[in-house]
Amino acid sequence: MGVTTSQQIARYYDQFRDTEIAFTKDIIRVLNLDPRQIYIKCNGTQWPCIINSTSFQLARIIVGTKGGAYQQISQKESPACQLRFCFKESGNQMMSFFVSAKVSNISPYMNSQDLVIVTLTFTQRPPDDLIEQVGSLLEANQNAIRRREEYILINDENKRKLGLMRAETVVTISEVPRHCILRELSFSGAKFILLGLSQFLNNKEAVIIMDFEDPPERIQLKGIISASGMVEGRRDIVAVAMRFDEKTVPLIYKMHINGFLQQQRKVKVSAADQLAQQRAKMQSATKKSDAASAEKAADSAAPNAEQKPADAAAQNAEQKPADAQPAQSAENHATAPTQPEAQTVAAQPVAVAQ
Numbered sequence: 001m002g003v004t005t006s007q008q009i010a011r012y013y014d015q016f017r018d019t020e021i022a023f024t025k026d027i028i029r030v031l032n033l034d035p036r037q038i039y040i041k042c043n044g045t046q047w048p049c050i051i052n053s054t055s056f057q058l059a060r061i062i063v064g065t066k067g068g069a070y071q072q073i074s075q076k077e078s079p080a081c082q083l084r085f086c087f088k089e090s091g092n093q094m095m096s097f098f099v100s101a102k103v104s105n106i107s108p109y110m111n112s113q114d115l116v117i118v119t120l121t122f123t124q125r126p127p128d129d130l131i132e133q134v135g136s137l138l139e140a141n142q143n144a145i146r147r148r149e150e151y152i153l154i155n156d157e158n159k160r161k162l163g164l165m166r167a168e169t170v171v172t173i174s175e176v177p178r179h180c181i182l183r184e185l186s187f188s189g190a191k192f193i194l195l196g197l198s199q200f201l202n203n204k205e206a207v208i209i210m211d212f213e214d215p216p217e218r219i220q221l222k223g224i225i226s227a228s229g230m231v232e233g234r235r236d237i238v239a240v241a242m243r244f245d246e247k248t249v250p251l252i253y254k255m256h257i258n259g260f261l262q263q264q265r266k267v268k269v270s271a272a273d274q275l276a277q278q279r280a281k282m283q284s285a286t287k288k289s290d291a292a293s294a295e296k297a298a299d300s301a302a303p304n305a306e307q308k309p310a311d312a313a314a315q316n317a318e319q320k321p322a323d324a325q326p327a328q329s330a331e332n333h334a335t336a337p338t339q340p341e342a343q344t345v346a347a348q349p350v351a352v353a354q
Helices: 006-015 025-031 068-073 128-146 156-162 251-335 338-353
Strands: 039-042 045-048 050-054 058-064 081-089 093-108 115-122 168-173 176-185 189-195 205-212 217-230 237-244
Touching: 006 128, 025 128, 025 251, 039 068, 045 068, 058 068, 058 093, 081 128, 093 128, 128 251, 156 251, 168 189, 189 217, 205 251, 217 251
Parallel strands: none
Antiparallel strands: 039 045, 039 081, 050 058, 058 115, 081 093, 093 115, 168 176, 168 205, 176 189, 189 237, 205 217, 217 237
């Protein structure tokens, strides 16, 4: 099974907070609960008890009326208590924890005078380990109805994710075992191929075997052959669809299918997150580039605005001396010939007088 994230645990708690499950033999086996290690603890002393059901808000236990636990919790002002859960893990490891609670109700169990059922209301949110164990089971049951028609293609990668050991297996049809190869699986049925003729298979009762690992277990699924047909190009191979009897589908099978769907959802969410991050980075880079371009344009526009008046003044300053010099030389040029002419006119009367 895949690793459960903190977001998924929070979703379990919000979605199944008030959903109560009864600890049947099947549920105890699927959850790997060790019923011999369940205890009720009060005033520093703990006594064994039978757990009847639990939710994320409360638990119901069964205790004897002649035991020390009943003497403590049946007081008018019953003390605070703790309920000890214990689950088996892989490698013969044990996982146990206490949940703080208070007694909210005591009533006879099945009209018995020797046993009572005690309702313990949790005084705080239970540990994530309990939420993960119970929440995954509740989600599997929910998805077995809501996503019952979603088929999983059996290839090497999906076999690994499902924990399915092999695609080759045996299906018993009308009490005759036959070898087949799994092609697709869902909560509600299976599709496989085998040798034979389709007209002798429809509406026949069948039992198919599947070998899973983690934990290693052989699962038998009962149902009926709902459809069959010849494989195109092959007259000796039949494609068969089997519909499971949903009342007999084991919980452990539902857990395997649901575990695969959880992994697929995580992959989709991760891909969506990566795409969103890439888009955000591209938008941020675009904004930075636009800001840099605008800043660069503003910087280049400012020196040009300062240069224009300076250049105009410089040009005017250079033009004024240039314009003055030609005017002065022209004036000199105009006055120069008048002086010799005056001297010549003045000199002539002197010459006449002599």
